[in-house]
Amino acid sequence: MPELPEVEVTRRALAPFVEGERVQAVVVRERRLRWPVPARLAAQLKGQRIERLERRGKYLLWRFAHGTLISHLGMSGSWRVHPGAAPPAGAHDHVDIVIAGRKPSVLRLTDPRRFGALLWHPARSGDARRHPLLSHLGPEPFDPRFDAEHVFRHTRQRRAAIKQVLLAGDLVVGVGNIYASESLFRAGIDPRLAAHRLTRARCERLAAAVRAVLTEAIEVGGSTLRDFVGADGAEGCFMLEAFVYDRAGQPCRICRTPIRRIVQGSRATYFCLRCQTRAGRS
Numbered sequence: 098m099p100e101l102p103e104v105e106v107t108r109r110a111l112a113p114f115v116e117g118e119r120v121q122a123v124v125v126r127e128r129r130l131r132w133p134v135p136a137r138l139a140a141q142l143k144g145q146r147i148e149r150l151e152r153r154g155k156y157l158l159w160r161f162a163h164g165t166l167i168s169h170l171g172m173s174g175s176w177r178v179h180p181g182a183a184p185p186a187g188a189h190d191h192v193d194i195v196i197a198g199r200k201p202s203v204l205r206l207t208d209p210r211r212f213g214a215l216l217w218h219p220a221r222s223g224d225a226r227r228h229p230l231l232s233h234l235g236p237e238p239f240d241p242r243f244d245a246e247h248v249f250r251h252t253r254q255r256r257a258a259i260k261q262v263l264l265a266g267d268l269v270v271g272v273g274n275i276y277a278s279e280s281l282f283r284a285g286i287d288p289r290l291a292a293h294r295l296t297r298a299r300c301e302r303l304a305a306a307v308r309a310v311l312t313e314a315i316e317v318g319g320s321t322l323r324d325f326v327g328a329d330g331a332e333g334c335f336m337l338e339a340f341v342y343d344r345a346g347q348p349c350r351i352c353r354t355p356i357r358r359i360v361q362g363s364r365a366t367y368f369c370l371r372c373q374t375r376a377g378r379s
């Protein structure tokens with residue numbers, strides 16, 4: 098499933114092809130995504146200029162003067178750029194955005210499982226960041242507001258395990274299952290620890306670990322940018338060498354203790370019993 102780093106790398110790959118460019122046509126072959134693609138989308142976007150391509154959580158925001166196209170990759174979605182013209186569409190190539198102008202190209206949305214989304218938010222309805230899908234999202238991991246104080250304050254009433262709280266998305270967005278296990282390992286925190294028991298010092302380490310893990314994943318993904326152009330096929334996770342994720346029974350890269358796998362809220366969690374503790378040393 099595409100997580101925040103994949104979406105951010107997608108944004109960086111697409112931005113040079115779309116920002117400042119005009120939409121010549123939108124071809125919708127399949128409207129039945131997670132929600133129906135608006136019937137009038139092609140008419141609404143034709144001839145309009147894309148001002149910026151932004152990201153909020155795992156949503157891409159295609160900013161036009163008259164509104165915002167909100168897209169989400171769901172479970173299996175991906176965007177590809179085809180400079181010039183696109184090859185014939187395959188069974189899962191549901192939408193093309195055709196760009197005219199100096200650098201004509203076709204942006205193609207492929208989504209075999211169709212849990213992705215493409216929604217139109219007109220400017221007269223207010224800021225797209227207040228859209229019901231986006232308004233409840235926690236701060237971005239790279240937002241200065243996501244700091245030790247924020248983590249401390251937002252975990253005082255939370256008795257759920259810190260891993261679960263990270264996944265919930267209201268403390269911080271973009272920490273999916275893989276990055277939650279990796280961040281907690283880096284911070285030395287047992288994923289089963291009740292969130293309200295985190296000390297201030299451990300909140301500091303957790304915030305830093307989340308930023309470090311996501312930054313590295315985006316950097317690794319950055320080396321795959323050219324795969325977004327002309328090619329097809331899906332990327333996996335950007336983390337080249339996980340410390341704990343999917344390494345059950347293998348030795349910890351730090352202390353050689355076998356990595357443990359448990360299930361929390363029906364999702365797998367991986368951790369090192371020795372490197373990650375319930376009680377912080379500070």
Ligand SMILES: [Zn+2]
Pocket residue numbers: 349350351352353354369370371372373
């Ligand atoms: Zn270890």
